[in-house]
Amino acid sequence: MRSIRTRIEPLLGAVLAGAVALGCTTKVAPPIGERRELPPQRGGTLRTAFFVDVRTLDAAVAFDTASAAIEQLMYDRLVYYDDLGKIAPQLAESWDVSPDGKRYTFQLRRGVLFHDGSELTARDVKRSIERALHVKTPCPVPSYYENLRGYAAYHDGKADELAGVVVEGDYVVSFELTASDATFLHLMALPIVAPVCPSAGSTWSREWSSKACGTGPFSLVRFENGNVIELVRHDGYWDKGKPYLDKIEWSLNVQSFTQRFKFERGDLDYMREFSEADSQVMRGSPHWKGLGEWEVSLTTGGSFMNTELAPFDNRHFRRAVAFAANRPEIAAARPGHVVPQGKMVPQAIIPRTPDYPWQKHDYARALEEMRLAGYPYDPKTGEGGYPKEIPYLSIIDSYSQQAAEILQQQLARIGVRIRLQVMGFPTFLAKVSRRKTAPMGFAGWHADFPDPSTFFEPILTTKSIQEEESQNNAFFSNAAFDRVVDEARRTTDERRRLELYRQAEAILVEEAPWVLGYAYRYFELWHPYVHGYRPHPALSQNVRGMWLDQAQMKKTARARRARTTLALALPGVWR
Amino acid sequence: MIRYLAVRIGWSLFTIWAVVTATFLIYNVLPEDPARVIAGPQARPADVARIRTQLGLDRPVHVRYWRYLSGLVKLGKAPEGEDTTLVVGPLRVDLGVSYLKRKPVVALLGKALPPTLLLGVLAIAVQVAVGAAGGMIAAMRRHSVFDWGTVALTLIGISAPTFLTGLLLQHFMARELNLFPLDGYGATSTKQLHSAVLPAITLGLFGAAYYTRLVRDEMIVLLKQDYIRTARAKGQNETLVVLRHALRNALMPLVTVIGLSMGTLVGGAIVTEKIFRWPGIGSLSVDAIVERDGPVIMGVVILFSTVVVFANLLVDLSYAVLDPRVRKR
Numbered sequence: 001m002r003s004i005r006t007r008i009e010p011l012l013g014a015v016l017a018g019a020v021a022l023g024c025t026t027k028v029a030p031p032i033g034e035r036r037e038l039p040p041q042r043g044g045t046l047r048t049a050f051f052v053d054v055r056t057l058d059a060a061v062a063f064d065t066a067s068a069a070i071e072q073l074m075y076d077r078l079v080y081y082d083d084l085g086k087i088a089p090q091l092a093e094s095w096d097v098s099p100d101g102k103r104y105t106f107q108l109r110r111g112v113l114f115h116d117g118s119e120l121t122a123r124d125v126k127r128s129i130e131r132a133l134h135v136k137t138p139c140p141v142p143s144y145y146e147n148l149r150g151y152a153a154y155h156d157g158k159a160d161e162l163a164g165v166v167v168e169g170d171y172v173v174s175f176e177l178t179a180s181d182a183t184f185l186h187l188m189a190l191p192i193v194a195p196v197c198p199s200a201g202s203t204w205s206r207e208w209s210s211k212a213c214g215t216g217p218f219s220l221v222r223f224e225n226g227n228v229i230e231l232v233r234h235d236g237y238w239d240k241g242k243p244y245l246d247k248i249e250w251s252l253n254v255q256s257f258t259q260r261f262k263f264e265r266g267d268l269d270y271m272r273e274f275s276e277a278d279s280q281v282m283r284g285s286p287h288w289k290g291l292g293e294w295e296v297s298l299t300t301g302g303s304f305m306n307t308e309l310a311p312f313d314n315r316h317f318r319r320a321v322a323f324a325a326n327r328p329e330i331a332a333a334r335p336g337h338v339v340p341q342g343k344m345v346p347q348a349i350i351p352r353t354p355d356y357p358w359q360k361h362d363y364a365r366a367l368e369e370m371r372l373a374g375y376p377y378d379p380k381t382g383e384g385g386y387p388k389e390i391p392y393l394s395i396i397d398s399y400s401q402q403a404a405e406i407l408q409q410q411l412a413r414i415g416v417r418i419r420l421q422v423m424g425f426p427t428f429l430a431k432v433s434r435r436k437t438a439p440m441g442f443a444g445w446h447a448d449f450p451d452p453s454t455f456f457e458p459i460l461t462t463k464s465i466q467e468e469e470s471q472n473n474a475f476f477s478n479a480a481f482d483r484v485v486d487e488a489r490r491t492t493d494e495r496r497r498l499e500l501y502r503q504a505e506a507i508l509v510e511e512a513p514w515v516l517g518y519a520y521r522y523f524e525l526w527h528p529y530v531h532g533y534r535p536h537p538a539l540s541q542n543v544r545g546m547w548l549d550q551a552q553m554k555k556t557a558r559a560r561r562a563r564t565t566l567a568l569a570l571p572g573v574w575r
Numbered sequence: 576m577i578r579y580l581a582v583r584i585g586w587s588l589f590t591i592w593a594v595v596t597a598t599f600l601i602y603n604v605l606p607e608d609p610a611r612v613i614a615g616p617q618a619r620p621a622d623v624a625r626i627r628t629q630l631g632l633d634r635p636v637h638v639r640y641w642r643y644l645s646g647l648v649k650l651g652k653a654p655e656g657e658d659t660t661l662v663v664g665p666l667r668v669d670l671g672v673s674y675l676k677r678k679p680v681v682a683l684l685g686k687a688l689p690p691t692l693l694l695g696v697l698a699i700a701v702q703v704a705v706g707a708a709g710g711m712i713a714a715m716r717r718h719s720v721f722d723w724g725t726v727a728l729t730l731i732g733i734s735a736p737t738f739l740t741g742l743l744l745q746h747f748m749a750r751e752l753n754l755f756p757l758d759g760y761g762a763t764s765t766k767q768l769h770s771a772v773l774p775a776i777t778l779g780l781f782g783a784a785y786y787t788r789l790v791r792d793e794m795i796v797l798l799k800q801d802y803i804r805t806a807r808a809k810g811q812n813e814t815l816v817v818l819r820h821a822l823r824n825a826l827m828p829l830v831t832v833i834g835l836s837m838g839t840l841v842g843g844a845i846v847t848e849k850i851f852r853w854p855g856i857g858s859l860s861v862d863a864i865v866e867r868d869g870p871v872i873m874g875v876v877i878l879f880s881t882v883v884v885f886a887n888l889l890v891d892l893s894y895a896v897l898d899p900r901v902r903k904r
Contacts, residue, residue, distance in 0.1 A: 053862055055675045064615060138629060138677070140614040143621045206677040225676055226854050226862070227760070251759075253852055253862075257742070258758050261750045267757070426607035426867050429616055448617060458619065469611065469620040 029264035030287035032559055033552035035528035044548035045247040046530070048541075049254040049262070051273045053226045056209040059194045060132035063140045065446075068191065069541040070250060073231055074115075075194035075214035076238075078106050078125065079185050085348070085450055085537030087185045091120065091195065091215060091238075101180025101492055104188075108171040113236035114197040115219035122173035126165045127202050128195045130154070133162060137204035144187055144448075149176040180490050182497060186449035217243040217544055226253045244532065244547035263525070266556045269548070270526040270533070272541065276334055279523050283336065292525035295535045296348045298447035300341060300455060301400070302517035303392070303407060304432070304474040309439045311373070311386055312474075318512040320369035324414045325407060325515045326361040333402045334520075341519040343505050344460075345452045348537055350501060357506040359516045366414045377415030385415015392418040393441030395428050399520065400442035407515070432473045435466070443473055443514055450538040452501040456485045460513065476513035529553050583891065587884045594880040595873065599643065602869055603636045609867045613674050630674060643671075643873070658682070670877065671870035673863075680874035683859060688878075690760055690767075691855030694778060694848070695840060697771050699833065701779030706786020706829065711822055713787065714794030725787060732784025737843050741777040741850040748773055758852035774851040778843050782836060786829055793825040827894075834890030837883045 050069075056062045059075050072080075079095070082088035089095075092106040112120040133142045135157040142155055150163030164176040177184065187193070197213040210223050217239070218231035229250040233243055254262070256275045260282075262268045272295065274282060282288055305312035305321060312318050327340035342359040343352065352358065370377050370385065377385040394404040401422055408418050418440065423431070432438045448454045458464055461482050464472040481504055488500035508514065524535055529552035536542040610627035611618070627633045631642070649667040653660055659679040660667035670680035713725040749757045761767040797803065798821055806816045841857075848857030856875060863871035 056677060061677070138613075138626065139622075140618050140626070141622055142625075143619045206672070209677070224854075225678075226858055227852075251852075253858065254758065255850065255852070258745070258850075258852070261745070261757050265750070265753075265757075424607075425616075426609075426612050427605065429611050430606045430608050433611075446617065458617065466620045469608070469623050471617070471619070 028281055028285040028287060031291060031528050032266045032556040033527060033529040033549070035291075036549055036552065038531070038549060040244050040532060040547045041550060042244050042547070043246050044550050044553060045249055046245050046270065046543060046546055046548065047249045047251070047268050048270045048543070049251040049259050049268055049273070051254065051256055051259070053253050054223075054229060054250075055225070057212040057220060057223055057229070058200075058204070058209040059128075059191045059196055059212070059214065060137050060139050060204060061209070063190075063192065065540060069543075070229055070231070071191040071194070072216070072539060072542060073218040073248065073544055074212065074216040074220060075191055075196070076112075076216045077191070077194045078108075078188050080189050081450070081536070081538045083536070085539075087189065095185075097492070101182075101490070102177045103174060104177075104184060105168070105172065105174045108173065109238060110171055112215050112238045113234075114195075114215050115213035115234055115236075116197050116199060117236065118198055120195055120215055121170045122167045123170075124195045124198065125173045126162070126167050127198075128200070129165055129193045130162050131196070131200060131202050131204060132192050134203055139192060141190075141192060141448075144190070145193070147177045147179060147181050147184070149178055180492065182489060182492050183449070183451050183453050186451050189449060218245075218248060224252075228252060243544055248543065263527075266527070266559070269530050270524070270543070270546075272522045272524040274523060274525075276337065279337065280335070282525060283523060288525060291528060292523055293535050294336070295522040295524050295540065296537050297339070297519040297521035298346050298348055298450060298538070298540075299444060299520050300344055300346060300516065301338075301403070301442070301444040301520060303404070303515040304441060304443035305513060305515070306436075306439045306473070306475055307477070307513055308436055308475045311375070311390070312439060314373045315511060316369045316373035317375070317386070319510075320366045320373060320414055321411060321416065322359050322509075322512040322515050323362045323366035323369060324410050324416070325359075325517060326410055327359075327517055328361075329410065330403050330406045331518050333406060334399060336523065338399065338403075338518045338520055340517070342509075342516050344455045344508055344514070344516060345501060345505065346447065346455075346519055349447065349450050349452055349455075350498065356502060357509040359509050359512070363413070370414050370416075375415065379413060382415075386417070389417045389419045390439055392420050393428055393432055393438050394420055394422050395425050395442060396422045398425075398442075400444070403517065404442065407517075433466075433470045434468055435470060435475065438473070441473070444520075452497075453485070453489055456481075456501070456504055457489065460508070461485055474513035476511070478507060478511060481507045481511075527556070529556065580892075583888055587888055590884050591877070591880045595644075595877055596640075598873060598876045599640055600636070602867075602872060603639065607867055608632075609674055609869055612867045646671075647877075661685070670874040673871050674868045675866050676868075676871075680870050683871060684856065684874055684878055687854060687856045687859045690853055691844060691848070691857065693767065693771055694774055694844060694853060694855060697775035698778035698782070698840060698844075701775055702782035702786055703829070703833070705779070705783035706790055707822065707826065709783070709787035710790025710792075710825070711794055711817065713791045714798060715817065717795060722791075725791070729784035729787045732780045733788075735780070737777060737781065737846045738850060740780050741774070741847055744773045744777055745850065758850070760852075760854050770851075770853075774847050774853050777850070778840065778847045781843065782840070785836075786832070789828060789832060790822075790825050793828060794821055797821045797824055830890060830893060834887045837886045841879050841883070 050066050052066050054067050054070060057067060057070060057074065059071060062071060076090050078090060078092040079087050080090040091109055091112055093109050095104055095106045097104055108120065108122060114120060131137060132139050133145055133151065133155050135155055145151055148162060148164035150159060153159035154162045166174040166176065168174055194214055199213065200208050212220055217234055217237045219234045221232050222228060222230035229252065231248045233246055256273045256278065259268060259271050259273055260278045263271045305318050307313055327342060331338040331340045343357060367377060375384065375386045392404055394401045404420050408420065411418055432441050445455055445459055458471050460472060460476050462477040464470065465475050465477060484500050484504045488497050491497055526533060529549040530546060531549060532545045532547045533543060610623050610630065610632055614623045614626050631639060646669050649669060650665060653662060653667055659672055659681065660669045661681040668681065672679055673683060676683065709725050713722045716722050745757060749755050755773050756770045759770055761770045803816060803820055806820050844855065845857035845861055847853065848855045849861050856878065859871060860875040863875065
């Protein structure tokens, strides 16, 4: 037996080395077909995939990134975003706002048909919102609409109807607010309140998700959890001539490496969920030059510092950490996908100007702030600094873990030692949201809608502090900050709002409850026969305007067959 | 025999209860909040609190445990409109409703079970066929190149983790040669079988390698036994000697190991199904664990523990069929 092992161990090594070498030398397949300048064509099936599953497509319940991409195809809303990312009419032709900002009146478009053929009226708008905010509906975010008059009574089951939504005619509906709210139109653009077919009824039922329907350009024909979602063109769509595609097939739960294989084979027409390695390979390939683009990021990432716990209850200590963080170094771990960002609001929502507040790396000032905090550190001798290790909570197998490891090295240079505690996402959420529990950890936020308010109110104001389930993980409380953010929420003057949010950012830079660090973005790629798509400034994977050069698609099928034949004859050399 | 059977069934039920209780307690004492996972990381505290109340997660653990256990098995006919139970004779098994997919767990398991069974049966077929044939031939040609090659391959098969085997097969057999689908579960029976080939090989490879070694070693010992020598001396055909007298006895330990390895097969299925996007229990359980979908986790644990416990019971009972000496005892 021993002699056999002695003989086979080198063989095993050779086999594994060969397998690794084969994997390492894998080249990128070129795109299929050619790009031709043509007018938009109708027809064809777009095939794409998600890494995750979609739990439900009920507009009142689904509220995650994956389902949002499908929902924007199935459900039109009263208002939505134009190509520049600004609020624009969709099912509402126009709207008026009362002088006090507390009443919005929408004139509905006439002749809008649901997927089941019935016509949209103001009563459907009211029914759909009441259905979403009903006490028995498992809507994840009903409190977004707490500013509607009568919300509390209706949502608690004490009133039969939502008093703040008033039907004023077949095509006129009004919304009454308890206080003016500059973000109200953004809230009306969320899928939660999108009009749903009369078949949905006025109360939620779990069966409806598989036959969900609305007024969007595509209707649902097949939804299998973990497998596939199929949508077909809604022929009665109000925007005549659109959409262009006959059908969209969205495969679910597809691993990112499998997505790449499928994409190269022509089984997927468009993809965005590349692994880091695949993304670099595809972006670097001359074959694919000019065919992909970066999606606009609506995220902010960094680290929170719990202002109620030592040593972060010391403002100078927080500032030292913020000055010590070298953001380009942190971002370099995932070049392209992660971009340095020293402010809270993403570039896509408020672009940076030279005078805009920005947390920047300044090693000398970091050392000075350590001295002011009472923990002077001598980088030459390595003496001084904060005497204890600080636990840092991070999420396993995520970029937050990598970023924390780099930050750990940077903070060591000012005499601050952090100890990483890596855990699963649910555990992380539970720990960081409990008061006086986590001194420091990963912090990240994604825009609920493209407005600066979503980056301040839910995560940094005093009212967002809770004993448990606190979204304000830094437990940051600053009266001036609260005042500025509150005023910005209520004012409708865009210039004034921007100025107020600039002031809010300045307070954050000064007080440093977060180490503002970076923004994460996806790289999107499509075959040359896919037209009509550009990453949207406010929406993710908005494929509703896509169309396909079908002659080139047919060529795709022929090319694929030829490649397969060649592959069988000459495995490994077909590219 | 009846007393033996009753005691074995009793212990099997106790084991299932212990597994269910342990899983429930582990799931419920973790410092995590399923309501937060359901609502999403950015949901407001008031919305999370409402979901917690809706799901009964705001009650003490012992109350939740009692409610779960007492509602698990019911007697009598299902009331009108009840869709959360599985009817087994006079009993109704109620595993609740998935927190996230908002569908009855019995329906989710019912949908995921056939693909997993198909994959499991094919994987066991791969294991037994390769194991019995490879082990038998290697033992018959001991110290030959075939024997060494078989031992080398079994070492690779046992050492290679499932995710690596799966990825390599996917890369070469599906991506490069386009012989099989990259992933998924076909719409027709033929397509399902076609799609099952790569996952079945992936899942079966470890067992196949292990069984090959087991059968080979067993056969080497058996082929030296007196009764084999007697059979040969009587002039019986060598193939018959091996197949009828040696292989049959060599399969005895294989049957035991198949029963014991059900747990390993289930564990391997979780990874395999995820790689090949096979819509079985493995994929369902991975998603449930990641998303802390308690009712689905509990449903999967109950199903798997029942299958493993009763598979082992069946193996014990099958000894009596395969070995007359056990029957006499």
